[in-house]
Each structure stands twice: as C-alpha cells, then as structure tokens.
Amino acid sequence: MGERLLTGPAQLAVFASDGLTAFSERPLAVALPESTEEVAAIVRACHRAGVPFVPRGSGTSLSGGSVPVPGGVVIACNRLNRVLRVDPLTRTAVVQPGVINLAVSAAAAAHGLQYAPDPSSQSVCTIGGNVAFNSGGAHCLKHGMTSNHVLAIRAILPDGELVELGSAQGSAGPDWVGMFCGSEGLFGIAVEITLRLVPVPEAVCTALAGYDSLQAAGEAVARILREGLLPVAVEIMDAVAIEAAEASVKPGYPECAALLIVELEGEREAVQADRLVLESLLARSGASDVRITEDPAERALIWKGRKGAFSSVGWLAPDYIVQDGVVPRTKLGYALAEIDRMSAQAGIRIANVFHAGDGNLHPLILYDGAQAGATDRAHQLAGEILRLCIALGGSITGEHGVGLEKRDFLPLMFSEDDIAFMRRIRHAVDPDELSNRGKMLAMS
Amino acid sequence: MSTVAALTQADVQAVVATCAPGQHLLPVAGGTKPGLSSSSRDDVTRVDVSALRGILAYDPAELTLTARAGTPIAELQAALSEHGQYLPFDPPFAAAGATLGGVTAAGASGPGAWRYGGVRDFVLGVRLVDGAGRLIYAGGKVVKNAAGFDVPKLMVGSIGRLGIMLELSLKVFPRAPETVTLTCELGDTEAAAEAALALMRSPIHLDALDIAAGGRLLARVAGRSGEVEARAERLAGVLPGPPVRLRGDDERELWRQVWSSVTETDADTLVRATSSLPGAAGLVAALAATAEASVHYTLGATAAWIRWPRAAPIDRLDALLAQRGLAGMVLIGSPERPLIGHQGGGVFAERIARAIDPDSRFLEL
Known part of the structure; x- marks a missing residue:
C-alpha cells in the first residue's frame, strides 16, 4: 500500500485518540484502504498474523470507540468516500463507509430527498461510524436512529470473509442488518451500506421557549407529548450551555435558565395545524419568551448553536466529559434536579444539553485536567450520573455507544448471563477478538 | 409434532x-x-x-x-x-x-x-x-x-x-385523530405503480400506500381534522383518475375487507416477500406466467403479500424470488421451509x- 500505510510516529500520533480525548494509544500502523478489496486484504492479513485492528472513520466517537489497540492496526476508511448510487424511485442510497453523514443528504437533495439521522458531528462524522455506533441525533425523536435507516450492509467479517446482510428491499427473515448496526466494530467493517432516504419536508417550523428552570422546561415537554404532538425534535439547553453557545456561535437565544427547542416538520397544512396547538400550549406553559420561526436562516442558526454546544463549552473550561445517559421521559425533571444537586455537591460545573423528547441526557462535565485529581473527580461524577440513569430505569448510553468509556458500567444494565450471551456471539464471529478489541466488552 | x-x-x-x-x-x-x-x-x-x-x-x-x-x-x-x-x-x-x-x-x-x-x-x-x-x-x-x-x-x-x-x-x-383514504381503480399493477410513484414524489406523507391485485390503489393520509382533508385534496390532484374518498366506518371497513382477503386463506399458501415499486409489475407478470398467483402490495410496494396455489410447487416461487434478489417468508402453508x-x-x-x-x-x- 506504500504511502497509504502510515508508520511514522508523527503520522500515528494523529490517530491516537478520538472525540473522547481522555483515552490515547499509539497504533502500530494506520492503513488507508481505497477499495473493498483492500479492506478485505488488510483484515485477512491481520487475521493471519493475529494482529488486532480498529476500524475508524473521522474519529468523532464520544465513547472511545475508535481508540487504537496496543500493538494493533488502525484501518481508516476515510478514502472509501463515494456515494455509489442514489435511487429516487426506491428512495435509497448506496454509500461507502467513509462518506460524511451530510454528504448523503447533499447527494440526495437533487431528488428532494435527505438522510434523516443527524448526529451533532454530522458535518464530519462518517456513515461507517454511524452504523457501528447506531448514532442518533436531535431529529431522532420522529425519525429513529441510524439502524432505522439502514437497509443492507456488505461487511468484511473479522476473518476477512465478505457477507451480504439485508437488501435494499428489506428482509424476510432475521434482521441481521439490525444486529450489525450498533455492534461497535466488533463484527468487522461495513464496506457498503444501503440507506433509506426520506423526502425533504415541505414545511419546517422551529419554536424557542425560555423558562426560569429546567423543571419548567421539562414539564412543557411532558405536555407536548401528552397533547399527541409528534415533533421531529425536542431539545433543552440549560443556562451554562446557552452561555457557551452565546460565547461562540452567538445564536441569540432568549435569556433564560432553560431553553426549549421544538421543531415540527411535514406538509404545510399539517405543520400549520400542529403549530397552532404548539403555540397555545407554549403560551400556557409559563415560558418567559416564545419565538417561532419558519425562516431557514434563523433555523440554521438555532441548530448551529445547539449542535455546536459540545465544542462551545470549550469556551468555559479546558476539558469536559460528555455523558449520554437515558432516563424514562417522565423522570426527566427528577433526574435533572439530581444532576444539579450532584454537581453542587462535587463542586463541578455541569452544562446540560439534551434530547428531552426521548429522555437522552447529555450532561457536559466541565473540568481542568491540569489540576491535580480533577480528571478523576470528573469521571467519578460521570459514573454517578450513569448510576442514577440506571436506577431510574434508563440506559447508560442513548446514542454514543459503550466503547471504552462505559464498558465497566455495562453490568449495571445487564446480568452476568446477559453479558456472557453477548460475549458468546462476539466470539462466534471473532474468536480472537481482533476487530475493535476491548470496545463494549472488556477483553476476555 | x-x-x-x-x-x-x-x-x-x-x-x-x-x-x-x-x-x-x-x-x-x-x-x-x-x-x-x-x-x-x-x-x-x-x-x-x-x-x-x-x-x-x-x-x-x-x-x-x-x-x-x-x-x-x-x-x-x-x-x-x-x-x-x-x-x-x-x-x-x-x-x-x-x-x-x-x-x-x-x-x-x-x-x-x-x-x-x-x-x-x-x-x-x-x-x-x-x-x-x-x-x-x-x-x-x-x-x-x-x-x-x-x-x-x-x-x-x-x-x-x-x-x-x-x-x-x-x-x-x-x-393521528383523523384519516382519509383515497382509492382508485387503475386497471393493472403497472398503472397503479405509476400512480404510486407520483404520490411518493408529492410532498404529502402517506399513512398507507397499497396496491391491491388488479391495480387498485389505496392511499391513506392521517392527521388533524381540517388539515387532513386539505392534504387528501392535494393527493387527489396527483392521481390519474378521480378517486373515491372514504372516511370513518366506511374507511375502516374497506381496509378490513382488503386485508382479510389478503390474510385469510385455507386454500392457498401465503408468502410475505420483499419487493420494490419499480419491480412490482414485473413480479406480478412473472408470477402470473408460473401459477394462478395473486399479489397484494403494501408499504409503497416494499412488501408483497403473495397468494400462491397450494398445488403449485413452492420451489418455483422460491426460484422466482431468488432470481430477483427478493426474500420471502411462508406465513401460511407447508411449514417445512419458511424462508425462501x-x-x-x-x-x-x-x-x-x-x-x-x-x-x-x-x-x-
């Protein structure tokens, strides 16, 4: 592979971490394949030599999902970046794993179609990574996660064998595609992915409502869901997150302790009808400031502020941990109050940005890694928040995956038998744990 | 057993x-x-x-x-x-x-x-x-x-x-509190698939989109009272012929009848298969050339519910689907090989x- 096999220390250093910078490991080498055949050849060579490998896209994982393995190879799929087909008749696109999330929608736009899942990193993250971690996004409330939009996968298994899962027409048999999605790279590398496209909505309406407490904003969310509205996104940002956004992106959000963002989309008539219901509901919800817009530029700025929240908190603290716990929606208010209490008790600032509509919290734990013990204290607080989520009947991860970061917390959700079951499946596909070793399940 | x-x-x-x-x-x-x-x-x-x-x-x-x-x-x-x-x-x-x-x-x-x-x-x-x-x-x-x-x-x-x-x-x-169904007799699957494509190109989200045997198109919209009628009106404008509009009990009865004729059978084998709108008419023709089969398409023709005569060998249906890269599941019929x-x-x-x-x-x- 010549210059597409990187082995120089400076070249390798770039690949040592992903979006979760707390973990770092220098790989043995980084391969940059340009074809399915090259991926298969690299995987076969690793398999023969017993060398572990880590599939990688843009390295935006927030769970350490693409951190290299000691003595292992990184297979960076970024050059497999072609949209192979867009078929407007079947509303599908076939893409390579290194295609950037937003590039799928760009390729489909000429047909009035788009790719729905929208992780905040969508301008840089790749479809291969989205599939591996079943990525979500702000608009998953109505559209579902990545796996709800994947119809077929051609994958190179950890021994180099190529398999075809599903088809553009769906399947009539076990959902092998669904099983592959979210497997965190443990089953090998998806080299060709058939995605479902959805029509670009005719009308979109975005509402901002400011509240004097997170609880009040949370109560408004409960009312929206009770009313039978099915918005495409329901998000909340707290004062710290708003402060960070205003310091960087300057979206001009209302001044408040908690900002609710609600987006409706669909046909003109449906959005107008739902908008009336939403307006009247927000007017009665105790909001101090309500703004509703259908202007695309205003909407773009609102989302720029929201989706940039993770990077914006860099304005407030040198380091942060993004948590991804999920609580039942009805326990949202309680969970937020508890997190607030934990934050005060630990003396650690937390910014809250979250997908309120589906109970997926993203507390951003702010700290300064240069201070003695600060990193450990931040991780301890992060762990306490995950325990709270589980105690309330939720999950340790909504959309970022287990990766390296949360694998010690897996036993909070699953029994020994459950984990052993997953391990047997993993070993049946990859007996030597070569593919993304140590992610989701600790090495056995 | x-x-x-x-x-x-x-x-x-x-x-x-x-x-x-x-x-x-x-x-x-x-x-x-x-x-x-x-x-x-x-x-x-x-x-x-x-x-x-x-x-x-x-x-x-x-x-x-x-x-x-x-x-x-x-x-x-x-x-x-x-x-x-x-x-x-x-x-x-x-x-x-x-x-x-x-x-x-x-x-x-x-x-x-x-x-x-x-x-x-x-x-x-x-x-x-x-x-x-x-x-x-x-x-x-x-x-x-x-x-x-x-x-x-x-x-x-x-x-x-x-x-x-x-x-x-x-x-x-x-x-959704209200639904409206539009139906249109279009003569054959090809014409109905053409009309279904036109509906899919319109910005109207459909709640259901079926093509019954013989080319009958059924499209349902769901939403709030008032706006749902306006959307049904826009849909009607996209269809090649004047549709019949059904609501309430009549609408429910229509869907019940259509689907009981799909799923209730003692005489035939019932197979749910994957399919696609562009391939819908071709599959109907290929099935018709092989046996006295009938097909009901649903989910925008991404699923085909095939009635296959018990007397006809299931192997032929199996081969016909495999040729087209389609998968099937035998829901009613001989249980020996459910996935074809x-x-x-x-x-x-x-x-x-x-x-x-x-x-x-x-x-x-």
Whole structure:
C-alpha cells in the first residue's frame, strides 16, 4: 500500500485518540484502504498474523470507540468516500463507509430527498461510524436512529470473509442488518451500506421557549407529548450551555435558565395545524419568551448553536466529559434536579444539553485536567450520573455507544448471563477478538 | 409434532434445558401463521407460550410498553387506544389472535407501517430463553438505548429459531385523530405503480400506500381534522383518475375487507416477500406466467403479500424470488421451509445462530 500505510510516529500520533480525548494509544500502523478489496486484504492479513485492528472513520466517537489497540492496526476508511448510487424511485442510497453523514443528504437533495439521522458531528462524522455506533441525533425523536435507516450492509467479517446482510428491499427473515448496526466494530467493517432516504419536508417550523428552570422546561415537554404532538425534535439547553453557545456561535437565544427547542416538520397544512396547538400550549406553559420561526436562516442558526454546544463549552473550561445517559421521559425533571444537586455537591460545573423528547441526557462535565485529581473527580461524577440513569430505569448510553468509556458500567444494565450471551456471539464471529478489541466488552 | 404448554418462564427454560439430543423446539402462541408455528416432523415439539401473557408496564406519558410475548396484539391495541396511542407497525392477523411474540418473530408489519416504520423500528428490549435454557435480557425499556448488541432487532423475523421470546418492550406513538383514504381503480399493477410513484414524489406523507391485485390503489393520509382533508385534496390532484374518498366506518371497513382477503386463506399458501415499486409489475407478470398467483402490495410496494396455489410447487416461487434478489417468508402453508428466495446473512448468520443455540435445540433457520 506504500504511502497509504502510515508508520511514522508523527503520522500515528494523529490517530491516537478520538472525540473522547481522555483515552490515547499509539497504533502500530494506520492503513488507508481505497477499495473493498483492500479492506478485505488488510483484515485477512491481520487475521493471519493475529494482529488486532480498529476500524475508524473521522474519529468523532464520544465513547472511545475508535481508540487504537496496543500493538494493533488502525484501518481508516476515510478514502472509501463515494456515494455509489442514489435511487429516487426506491428512495435509497448506496454509500461507502467513509462518506460524511451530510454528504448523503447533499447527494440526495437533487431528488428532494435527505438522510434523516443527524448526529451533532454530522458535518464530519462518517456513515461507517454511524452504523457501528447506531448514532442518533436531535431529529431522532420522529425519525429513529441510524439502524432505522439502514437497509443492507456488505461487511468484511473479522476473518476477512465478505457477507451480504439485508437488501435494499428489506428482509424476510432475521434482521441481521439490525444486529450489525450498533455492534461497535466488533463484527468487522461495513464496506457498503444501503440507506433509506426520506423526502425533504415541505414545511419546517422551529419554536424557542425560555423558562426560569429546567423543571419548567421539562414539564412543557411532558405536555407536548401528552397533547399527541409528534415533533421531529425536542431539545433543552440549560443556562451554562446557552452561555457557551452565546460565547461562540452567538445564536441569540432568549435569556433564560432553560431553553426549549421544538421543531415540527411535514406538509404545510399539517405543520400549520400542529403549530397552532404548539403555540397555545407554549403560551400556557409559563415560558418567559416564545419565538417561532419558519425562516431557514434563523433555523440554521438555532441548530448551529445547539449542535455546536459540545465544542462551545470549550469556551468555559479546558476539558469536559460528555455523558449520554437515558432516563424514562417522565423522570426527566427528577433526574435533572439530581444532576444539579450532584454537581453542587462535587463542586463541578455541569452544562446540560439534551434530547428531552426521548429522555437522552447529555450532561457536559466541565473540568481542568491540569489540576491535580480533577480528571478523576470528573469521571467519578460521570459514573454517578450513569448510576442514577440506571436506577431510574434508563440506559447508560442513548446514542454514543459503550466503547471504552462505559464498558465497566455495562453490568449495571445487564446480568452476568446477559453479558456472557453477548460475549458468546462476539466470539462466534471473532474468536480472537481482533476487530475493535476491548470496545463494549472488556477483553476476555 | 407434539405440543407442550409453558405456564411460566421457568417452564420455558426447563423445556429448553431438557430438550433431548436430536429433538427440536418451536415456539407457538396465537398460531395465526401456521407456516411458522407448525411442523410435520416428529422430532419437533411445539412450546405453547400463549399462557405467558399480559401487559407488564404501560405508562402513556412514556410512550413505551412492556408485555409478555404471548399477549394478544388486540389486548395491546385496546390498552393503547384508551390513551389515543397505537402500535405504528400496524400488525396484521391482530383480529385473528396474533400475539406480540408472533408478530415480532414474523417481522410482519401491516399497511400503517408505511408512515413510521415496521416492527423492527419499534422494538426496544427483549427477554428470551437461549438454546441452553438461560434467561437473557437485551436492549432496554427506554426509547433510546445503544448499550450492547441489538438482539431485540435480531428477534424481528427470527421465526422462533433464535431463542424463545418471553417479554418485549416497544416504543408506541400517538395516533393521528383523523384519516382519509383515497382509492382508485387503475386497471393493472403497472398503472397503479405509476400512480404510486407520483404520490411518493408529492410532498404529502402517506399513512398507507397499497396496491391491491388488479391495480387498485389505496392511499391513506392521517392527521388533524381540517388539515387532513386539505392534504387528501392535494393527493387527489396527483392521481390519474378521480378517486373515491372514504372516511370513518366506511374507511375502516374497506381496509378490513382488503386485508382479510389478503390474510385469510385455507386454500392457498401465503408468502410475505420483499419487493420494490419499480419491480412490482414485473413480479406480478412473472408470477402470473408460473401459477394462478395473486399479489397484494403494501408499504409503497416494499412488501408483497403473495397468494400462491397450494398445488403449485413452492420451489418455483422460491426460484422466482431468488432470481430477483427478493426474500420471502411462508406465513401460511407447508411449514417445512419458511424462508425462501434470496436470504442474506451467510456465515454471519450461521455463526450467530450457533452461538445462541449450540446444540440445535431450536429448529434450523
């Protein structure tokens, strides 16, 4: 592979971490394949030599999902970046794993179609990574996660064998595609992915409502869901997150302790009808400031502020941990109050940005890694928040995956038998744990 | 084939754990899809889990539900409708007594799944018994969860061969208060598929889009009173001929009739197959050239429900689907080979099946 096999220390250093910078490991080498055949050849060579490998896209994982393995190879799929087909008749696109999330929608736009899942990193993250971690996004409330939009996968298994899962027409048999999605790279590398496209909505309406407490904003969310509205996104940002956004992106959000963002989309008539219901509901919800817009530029700025929240908190603290716990929606208010209490008790600032509509919290734990013990204290607080989520009947991860970061917390959700079951499946596909070793399940 | 009734979770575990070598188990509950839940082999014992029923948790404010696998779909629908909610994947055979586990195992979704997705898009968590009789939980009870392998999705379409489901958690949605159905007789599948394409190009989201045998197009919109009529009007403008508009009881009766003519059969084999709108007319022609078959397309023709004469060899349908890269599942008919046509998965499927059931206690896929 010549210059597409990187082995120089400076070249390798770039690949040592992903979006979760707390973990770092220098790989043995980084391969940059340009074809399915090259991926298969690299995987076969690793398999023969017993060398572990880590599939990688843009390295935006927030769970350490693409951190290299000691003595292992990184297979960076970024050059497999072609949209192979867009078929407007079947509303599908076939893409390579290194295609950037937003590039799928760009390729489909000429047909009035788009790719729905929208992780905040969508301008840089790749479809291969989205599939591996079943990525979500702000608009998953109505559209579902990545796996709800994947119809077929051609994958190179950890021994180099190529398999075809599903088809553009769906399947009539076990959902092998669904099983592959979210497997965190443990089953090998998806080299060709058939995605479902959805029509670009005719009308979109975005509402901002400011509240004097997170609880009040949370109560408004409960009312929206009770009313039978099915918005495409329901998000909340707290004062710290708003402060960070205003310091960087300057979206001009209302001044408040908690900002609710609600987006409706669909046909003109449906959005107008739902908008009336939403307006009247927000007017009665105790909001101090309500703004509703259908202007695309205003909407773009609102989302720029929201989706940039993770990077914006860099304005407030040198380091942060993004948590991804999920609580039942009805326990949202309680969970937020508890997190607030934990934050005060630990003396650690937390910014809250979250997908309120589906109970997926993203507390951003702010700290300064240069201070003695600060990193450990931040991780301890992060762990306490995950325990709270589980105690309330939720999950340790909504959309970022287990990766390296949360694998010690897996036993909070699953029994020994459950984990052993997953391990047997993993070993049946990859007996030597070569593919993304140590992610989701600790090495056995 | 013999049948044992499991009255408790522990019964299911015991039956699996004590299954003799060379013997195989097959779960059954409502029995509405005998192609999946019966066998003519004498090394097969059916495990009847219909006693394992009941809703375990349903909080309308959560929009999630957990129920035992043997719970009739009708019971879930009744509980949900009290709160204006529904199962968006619109399970077929519900009126005949289909259960949550059976619908999941068949991966069968009804016409209303066109709007928000099929059963695979709504299943969140599963409790199951694996091939060694162990109790396994996977997934979660909240609407979003990325922890561990997505075994709940693997159960969709697993036809009882990858574990015996005991309990499932689902996402549910609010039901739109009003619907309007437009129907149009277009003479043949080709013309109806053409019209369906025009509907799909319009910005109107459809709640259901079916093409019945003979080229009858059925399109349903759902929403709020007032706006839903306006959208139906826009849809009507896209259709090649004046449609019949149906609402309320007439509309419900139409869909009931259409779907009972699809699913109720003693004489024919009923196969649910994958399909595509561009290939819809071609498949009808190919089937017609082979046997006296009829096809009902649903979900924008991404699913074909094929009535195939019992007398005609199923191998021919199998070959015809495989040729086109389509997969099929025999819901009603000879149970010997429920999965036909082009089945993907390869060694990935074999390895996972072996991990779940190393001693082949469940029937092979």
